Amino acid sequence: MPSDTLVQEPAARPPDAAAPPPGIISVQGLSKTYAGGFQALKNVDLEIRRGEIFALLGPNGAGKTTLISAICGLINPTTGRILADGHDVVRDFRAARKKIGLVPQEISIDMFETVWATVSFSRGVFGKPPDPAHIEKVLKDLSLWDKKDAKLLALSGGMKRRVMIAKALSHEPQILFLDEPTAGVDVELRRGMWDMVRGLRASGVTIILTTHYIEEAEEMADRVGVIDKGQIILVEEKTALMKKLGKKQLSLELVEPLARLPEALAGYDLGLENDGRRLVYAFDTQGERTGVTRLLRDLDALGLRFTDMDTKQSSLEEIFVSLVRKTP
Amino acid sequence: MNLHAIRAIYLFEMARAWRTLFQTIVSPVLTTTLYFVVFGAAIGSRMTEIDGVAFGAFIIPGLIMLSILTQSVSNASFGIYFPKFTGTIYEILSAPISAVEIVISYVGAAATKSVILGLIILVTARVFVPYEIAHPAAMLAFLVLTAVSFSLFGFIIGIWADNFEKLQFIPMLVITPLTFLGGSFYSIDMLPEFWRTVSLFNPVVYLISGFRWSFFGSGDVSIGISLAMTLGFLALCLIVIWRIFETGYRLKA
Ligand SMILES: Nc1ncnc2c1ncn2[C@@H]1O[C@H](COP(=O)(O)OP(=O)(O)OP(=O)(O)O)[C@@H](O)[C@H]1O
Ligand SMILES: [Mg+2]
Numbered sequence: 001m002p003s004d005t006l007v008q009e010p011a012a013r014p015p016d017a018a019a020p021p022p023g024i025i026s027v028q029g030l031s032k033t034y035a036g037g038f039q040a041l042k043n044v045d046l047e048i049r050r051g052e053i054f055a056l057l058g059p060n061g062a063g064k065t066t067l068i069s070a071i072c073g074l075i076n077p078t079t080g081r082i083l084a085d086g087h088d089v090v091r092d093f094r095a096a097r098k099k100i101g102l103v104p105q106e107i108s109i110d111m112f113e114t115v116w117a118t119v120s121f122s123r124g125v126f127g128k129p130p131d132p133a134h135i136e137k138v139l140k141d142l143s144l145w146d147k148k149d150a151k152l153l154a155l156s157g158g159m160k161r162r163v164m165i166a167k168a169l170s171h172e173p174q175i176l177f178l179d180e181p182t183a184g185v186d187v188e189l190r191r192g193m194w195d196m197v198r199g200l201r202a203s204g205v206t207i208i209l210t211t212h213y214i215e216e217a218e219e220m221a222d223r224v225g226v227i228d229k230g231q232i233i234l235v236e237e238k239t240a241l242m243k244k245l246g247k248k249q250l251s252l253e254l255v256e257p258l259a260r261l262p263e264a265l266a267g268y269d270l271g272l273e274n275d276g277r278r279l280v281y282a283f284d285t286q287g288e289r290t291g292v293t294r295l296l297r298d299l300d301a302l303g304l305r306f307t308d309m310d311t312k313q314s315s316l317e318e319i320f321v322s323l324v325r326k327t328p
Numbered sequence: 329m330n331l332h333a334i335r336a337i338y339l340f341e342m343a344r345a346w347r348t349l350f351q352t353i354v355s356p357v358l359t360t361t362l363y364f365v366v367f368g369a370a371i372g373s374r375m376t377e378i379d380g381v382a383f384g385a386f387i388i389p390g391l392i393m394l395s396i397l398t399q400s401v402s403n404a405s406f407g408i409y410f411p412k413f414t415g416t417i418y419e420i421l422s423a424p425i426s427a428v429e430i431v432i433s434y435v436g437a438a439a440t441k442s443v444i445l446g447l448i449i450l451v452t453a454r455v456f457v458p459y460e461i462a463h464p465a466a467m468l469a470f471l472v473l474t475a476v477s478f479s480l481f482g483f484i485i486g487i488w489a490d491n492f493e494k495l496q497f498i499p500m501l502v503i504t505p506l507t508f509l510g511g512s513f514y515s516i517d518m519l520p521e522f523w524r525t526v527s528l529f530n531p532v533v534y535l536i537s538g539f540r541w542s543f544f545g546s547g548d549v550s551i552g553i554s555l556a557m558t559l560g561f562l563a564l565c566l567i568v569i570w571r572i573f574e575t576g577y578r579l580k581a
Contacts, residue, residue: 034581072422075581094330097424108415112347124336125423167419 023047024175024206025071030080032066032230040066042230044080048175048208053201055221055238056210063230064210065105068177072102084175098127101173105180105210107160109167111153115144118152119166126171138169141196158185165193169200176200178209182216194220250281250292252299253308262302268295279306333425334433341407341437352441353448356395360449363391364456367513378515381544384457389540390512391453392446396471397478397507397532399445401499404438404482409495412486412579421580427573435479442475459543466551467542473558474535478503480565487578506532516548531561 025048032041040063048054056064069075071082073089082089087096110118119135139145142162147155152163161184168176178197182190197207197220211217217224217238224241226234234241257276268291271280279299283290299306345352367387378386411417420430453459461467482499489495510532516524527533528549537547538554547554572579 069581073580074418074421076576094424094426097422100422102418102422104415104418106415108418110414110416117343121336121340122419123332125333125419125425127330127332127424129332 024050024085025208026083027067027071028081028083030067030070030082031078032063032070032075033078040230041070041077044227044230044232046225046232046235048206049223051201051204051206052222053197053207053209053220055217055224056208056227057212057214057217057224058210058227062227064227065179066230067227068102068104068179068208068210072100072177073097098171099174101168101171101176103161103164103168103176103178103181105183107157107164109152109160109163112151114149114151115139115155115163115166116148118163119170122167123170126173128171134172135170138166141199142166143192158189161185162189162193165196173205175206175208178207180210180212182211182213190216247282248285248290249312250283250295251310251312252279252281252306253277254279255305255307258304262304264302265295265298279304330423330425330429333423334429334436337420337430337433338437341434342440344407345403345441352445356399356445356448357452359395360391360452361456363387364453378518379544379546382457385459386515386540386544387513388450388453388457388459389543390507390510390536392449392471393474393510393532393536393539394507394512395449396442396446396475397503397535398499400438400442400475400478401482401485401503403441404435404479405486405489405495405499406482407434407438408483408486409489417579427570430573431480431483431569435476435483438479438482439472439475442479443471446471446475461543462545463542467539470535470539470542470558473562474539477558477562477565480562480569484565484568484572487572490578506530507536511536511548531557534558 023046025046027044027046030041030044030046031039033039044063044067046067056067058064066075070077071084071089073093077090084096085099087093087099089096113121116135116139119139120130120132123131123135136145139148142165144159144162144166147159152160155163161181165178165181181197182193185193194216197209201207209216209220221238224234224236224238225232251273254277258272258279259276261270261272269282271282272278273280281292281295283292364384367383376383411420485495485498489497509527510530511527516527516533519527534549534554534557537549538551538558539547541547541551541554571577
């Protein structure tokens with residue numbers, strides 16, 4: 001039996017090897033070209049820090065799921081190397097995968113199983129001896145305890161998603177991937193899920209989540225990465241990013257169109273649109289003073305009147321667009 | 329070895345059969361009874377003996393092989409196809425399990441079910457005809473070997489198939505005809521020269537012949553050749569599976 005070639009037992013890292021990378025996950029030069037020839041990831045480098053919550057943002061088809069799938073062993077990378085807590089995820093897959101829990105984007109569970117059976121099954125598959133106390137804790141944390149004997153087909157969509165999370169947590173992973181964990185989950189449960197994720201982080205688990213909701217990244221993440229067309233275009237501390245992105249626009253529809261901006265308003269970040277019928281003011285919501293009140297007072301003093309006003313925050317799409325434009 | 333994983337998958341697969349326990353037992357018992365009514369009683373009364381064995385007893389090994397082959401292939405192919413189909417395979421692929429462990433658990437469960445099935449048929453047959461087993465240990469060994477080989481074969485089909493039609497295709501179009509033409513209900517010595525030669529290219533002939541030898545001490549071909557062919561088929565399946573896991577064929581994009 002050719003078992004020796006099949007089983008790839010972990011090879012010990014030579015003692016003189018270079019110091020392990022700082023991140024708990026280290027992605028180096030990762031590319032993925034699918035069978036059809038489509039390149040979903042282009043030379044991605046990414047370091048995830050130990051113990052952080054990392055939010056991966058990006059439009060549909062950006063490559064978020066592909067990146068996660070490569071790290072977790074669901075797809076074969078075309079080139080590049082991935083280390084999880086210092087273990088190569090291909091060569092040393094046993095040690096690497098033991099540390100990782102994955103909640104995929106799609107809900108896929110055995111509908112005829114009970115909640116308890118399927119979560120216990122996951123723990124076994126990840127090589128852990130049965131531990132009913134731990135399973136009980138996980139189910140209680142996810143408000144699934146009263147459903148433990150229910151068949152999965154009898155659960156709601158949001159409950160099924162929580163079962164997926166319970167499965168991923170069943171083997172006490174140190175690294176948790178959540179691929180759009182809150183899609184299809186109601187607002188209250190979403191809050192609950194965020195609390196749970198924060199609780200996990202407090203217990204030392206590193207969390208990587210993907211999302212389309214900027215509020216979610218804002219609420220949860222320590223750092224944010226943006227991926228677009230298979231390339232990581234930005235990785236930044238959330239607080240720094242929010243400052244950059246925290247711009248709002250005030251639009252004022254003028255009664256009388258202006259040919260040009262009055263001298264008296266030179267101190268404001270103003271623009272004229274729609275043939276001088278609309279005055280647009282950009283301001284920083286994170287700033288000490290937004291300047292809105294003062295601007296309105298100055299406009300009144302100049303006798304400028306307006307028919308309507310409107311404020312809006314940069315949408316996620318606009319943020320992506322502006323980021324792609326900024327990054328060479 | 330990730331023994332916890334093997335145990336979890338094996339028990340999960342066995343539980344699937346357990347949930348449908350009634351079908352698992354009733355269908356082979358019913359099928360066997362029907363075969364005995366038709367072949368044993370109706371036709372057998374005119375056939376009397378083959379190679380000095382009463383026809384009723386003569387068809388037992390063939391009957392068991394017929395069920396083992398079809399059930400092994402369908403159980404094992406379904407076992408691995410189903411998670412691919414529902415997407416639950418993600419968990420197996422992301423778990424710290426090696427290819428060998430995946431094969432042991434899925435193929436082990438499918439083969440276990442087939443062996444149990446074979447034994448149920450053996451017991452049911454006793455109700456209709458008296459028989460003795462000349463080499464019980466060899467009989468069991470052949471049973472297990474065949475169940476494992478064809479479960480491996482089914483596993484390959486389950487990975488290869490990307491729709492339900494393909495999943496049914498091989499068992500229906502290949503296994504059943506080969507088994508029927510493999511001497512389940514007759515000795516290939518009874519065929520004309522030409523068809524006897526053609527039959528020798530049918531691998532199932534060797535399985536049934538070897539199995540029959542373990543019952544009655546004689547078969548169509550020598551026991552050594554039977555054993556060699558069975559082991560050869562097993563090795564072939566193992567090599568194919570090894571290639572599948574090495575390339576990630578149809579399991580990983
Ligand atoms: N198995 C596959 N074969 C071929 N192309 C694929 C495959 N899986 C994904 N792709 C392509 O790779 C690109 C990235 O897909 P991916 O699922 O990683 O995007 P994503 O960022 O997760 O998007 P979403 O926000 O919609 O989940 C897409 O263009 C997709 O069509
Ligand atoms: Mg995705």
